[in-house]
Each structure stands twice: as structure tokens, then as C-alpha cells.
Amino acid sequence: MSTSSWQEIADEWHRSYMSFGNTYDASKPFVSVDEYNRISLENILMKWLLRGLFNDDDLENLTLAWHRLDSHSDSVPGLSLLSTKFSTSTLSNGNVKLLEDLQKHNYLPFKHITSAEHFGAYKPSPEVYHGAARRFGLKNSQCCLVAAHLEDLHAAKKCGFQTIYLERHLEEAWDSREIARAREEGFVDLWVGVGGSGLIEVARYFGIESGL
Secondary structure (H helix, E strand, C coil): CCHHHHHHHHHHHHHHHHCHHHHCCCCCCCCCHHHHHHHHHHHHHHHCCCHHHCCHHHHHHHHHHHHHCCCCCCHHHHHHHHCCCCCCECCECCCHHHHHHHHHHHCCCCCECCEHHHHCCCCCCHHHHHHHHHHCCCCHHHCEEEECCHHHHHHHHHCCCEEEEECCCCCCCCCHHHHHHHHHHCCCCEEECCCCCCHHHHHHHCCCCCCC
16 A cells, blocks of 8 residues: 555544544443544444454554654643643543553643543533633633633633633534634634744733743
């Protein structure tokens, strides 16, 4: 197979994860993101008639590759700055073990790990946002979600959260028309573009200077 074909498989696997929250059936037993990613990978490989090339150990190692993703260059300094003033936490559809491994792999200075797994639901379900606020004894209006997905922020805003959009390359699932409509609707309180300084810019928005 060509390199482009393997890239297409990887892109399909990524798209599958991106749509997980919307396709999850809450009436069925809870499935972790790790479990879903494994099942999704096997289905994609079968579709491409490649399942026979990989044994169970190979598939497990590929699934756990999500645990070894590298963070953006602004993540550690930006989170360090934000953590001087706020109680910072993840709020991800990723399961707890995945988030813990990503934190360890990248030395991410979150003060807390919060996962949709804690609430038995997946974003954009309102229960995840309400549950996160309850977990820290806060009103929804006292919470701010920083995210790279507009659908996530739209759901959070409807729950009363403050919202900051952190544009990341190849992360946004909405098309250009939906993105333009999001700008018009104004459910994002701060929009940090790809050319910005990421979480460092978010810290600056809250009056925290890096000293650089």
C-alpha cells in the first residue's frame, strides 16, 4: 500500500473518533474511548481488507498510540500560566487512563483530570458540562471551556459556560460555512486563531503575563 493510503486510513480513524460523542448510544453499556478506538480501528482495517496483517498485540499498541500523542508547543507554558490563577482541568471525552498518560507523556501541568467517563456520558451531552461544574463545586457561569472544537463550545455555552476557541490545525470538524455562522452567532467569547500563541494568549486574556 502507498503512504497516501495509510494516511487515508489514519484520517478515517481520526474522523471516527471526532464523531464519537454524537454517535454514542447512551442506552447501551458505557464504552470507553480506548475501547471505541480499538473497535473502530478493527472495523476500518476490515473494510480495507487489512485486518489479517495485525495481531492483537499490534492492535493494542496502535490503540495506545493515542496515549503517546505530543502536545502543542504552547500547551505546557500556557497551562503553567493559567494554573497560577485558576483550577485547571481537562474536560475530555478521552477516558481517565488516556488523559493521565497524555499528561505524563507531555508533562502537562493540569491541576485535575476530568473525563466524560466520570459522568457516564459524552460531550456534547449537557450532563458532562453540568457534571464538571458540580465536581468542583462551581456554578456553570464560573467555568470556562477552552476547546479546539466549535461543537463542544456551542454545547458548553448553552449550559452557561464561558467559552474560548483555540484553533488547531486539522482539529475542527465543522466546515467553512458552519465556522462563519459560529462567528456570527457569537457563542465564543474569545477566538484564538492558528497564528496566535495558543494557551499563552488565553492566559494573557485573563491578565496573566508570561514575562517573555
